[in-house]
Amino acid sequence: MTPASERTVFVVDDDAAALDSLVLLLRSDGLNPSGFSSAHAFLDALSPNARGCVISDVRMPGMDGVQLLRHLKQIGCILPVIVITGHADVTVAVQAMKAGAAEFIQKPFESEQILRMVRACLEENDEAHDMSAGRMRVLRRIESLTTRERQVLDLIMEGASNKLIASSLAISPRTVEIYRANVMSKMRADSLSELIRMTLSSGAA
Numbered sequence: 372m373t374p375a376s377e378r379t380v381f382v383v384d385d386d387a388a389a390l391d392s393l394v395l396l397l398r399s400d401g402l403n404p405s406g407f408s409s410a411h412a413f414l415d416a417l418s419p420n421a422r423g424c425v426i427s428d429v430r431m432p433g434m435d436g437v438q439l440l441r442h443l444k445q446i447g448c449i450l451p452v453i454v455i456t457g458h459a460d461v462t463v464a465v466q467a468m469k470a471g472a473a474e475f476i477q478k479p480f481e482s483e484q485i486l487r488m489v490r491a492c493l494e495e496n497d498e499a500h501d502m503s504a505g506r507m508r509v510l511r512r513i514e515s516l517t518t519r520e521r522q523v524l525d526l527i528m529e530g531a532s533n534k535l536i537a538s539s540l541a542i543s544p545r546t547v548e549i550y551r552a553n554v555m556s557k558m559r560a561d562s563l564s565e566l567i568r569m570t571l572s573s574g575a576a
Contacts, residue, residue, distance in 0.1 A: 378423040378493055380404045381450070383413045383439065385431045393426065393485075400486050410434035414442065422500060424473070424492035425452040426485070429463050437463065440470040449499050451492035453485070509573035512558050520557070523550040527563075528570055 380397050382404055384390040390406045397404035403423070407413035411433055413425075425443075429436035436454050443452065451473035456464045464475040473495065474488045516524060519540070526536045533551065537544045560566035 378403060378496070379421060380423055380489055380493075381413055381417070381421075381425045382406045383408075383410055383425065383427040383431070383436075384455070385409060385428065389428070396482055396486070397489065402489065410436075410439040410442075413439075417448070421448075421450060422496055423450060424489060424496055425450050426489070427452060427454055429454050429456045429467060429475075437466050437470050440467060440472055444471050449496065449503075451495050453488050453492060455480075506573050509558075509569045510575060513570070513573065513575050515557050516554060520550050520554050523547065524554050524558075524566075524570065527551070527554070528567065 380402050382390055382393050382397070384393065384406075385408055387408065390408065394404045394406045405416075407416065410427070410431060413427075425439075427436040427439055434442070440452055440454070443450065452471065454464065454467040454472045454475040455478060456467070456475055457478050464477075467475055473492050476485055476488060513521070513524070522540060523536060526539060531539065533544050533547045536551075537547045540547070542550075554560075555566060558566055558569065560569060
């Protein structure tokens, strides 16, 4: 689990009183909030490596919550977004969910309700980062393979036996065994099933 100090809860709301109240609530729960009075101010400060989640009001001048969601999606941001809506904004809430919102919450809301949503979104973001980091590790291992080792890996992923690999690459079965051992070592796989699973999870197969 990533320490709370390394994760930021970005709060975006043009209502100064609502923004201050929410920032205070989050801070009192041991979280690390950062408040912004507009979507543009938030985007200007957003780091590509940011971890945490976003809480955004849906009705804001300039860029509203749904437009912010769409923009975050366009730039590949994986921060989960909680959208705050009024009672009359059910249609907008549906639009927000379609645009990628993780949750939406109606005003007025209970403190514990939004804190529970924030905790869930922080866990979701941690898992997304862990998966991304794991995928990158596997891709780097695949990149370390020689051309011949990569050919052997590709044929293993197709379910080919050592004999078939040898025939396909016009090399001896003994040479296939050497390449296969090299692949297992460089990929840091303890078994064939682990090799297949990690290669599939990387998206490189």
